[in-house]
Amino acid sequence: RTDFPVLACAVSCVDGEYRAVLGARPANAMVVYDADHLLTGAITEESAAAFARYVAEHVPTGSNIRGSAAYRTHLVKVLVQRALTQLGGM
Numbered sequence: 001r002t003d004f005p006v007l008a009c010a011v012s013c014v015d016g017e018y019r020a021v022l023g024a025r026p027a028n029a030m031v032v033y034d035a036d037h038l039l040t041g042a043i044t045e046e047s048a049a050a051f052a053r054y055v056a057e058h059v060p061t062g063s064n065i066r067g068s069a070a071y072r073t074h075l076v077k078v079l080v081q082r083a084l085t086q087l088g089g090m
Contacts, residue, residue, distance in 0.1 A: 006067040007075045011083035013039075018051065020080050025061045025072055032058050043088030052081035 008023040018039045023029035038051045061072035 007061075007072050007079065009076070009079035009083060011080060011087055013087065018084075020051070020055045020083070022055070022059050022076060022080075025059060025076075026064050026066070027060075027062060030059055039084070043084050043090070045085075045090065048081045048084035048088065048090075051084060052077045055080045 005024045007025060008029070010021045012019055012021075018034040020032045021029055022032070032055045034051060034054075036054060038054060039047050041047075056073050056076040059073075059076050061069040061076070063069045063072075067075075
């Protein structure tokens with residue numbers, strides 16, 4: 001198959017606990033919980049950006065023919081922040 005994604009991302013809030021799941025990094029999917037409680041209260045642009053940076057720091061990425069590790073790390077930040085923006089209704 002040649003249609004594998006460069007990165008897959010999902011964000012959820014279950015019982016008040018936020019988490020991001022990243023796959024195709026290129027390794028098995030990984031869950032990152034908001035252990036620092038960056039999203040306590042409401043999702044704001046600032047808290048979404050902070051959690052996106054936190055996730056990018058805690059998700060190891062790798063390189064292959066579809067994308068470099070640096071590119072994937074950048075995508076982690078962008079996709080997590082976009083997903084939180086959607087989740088927060090902004």
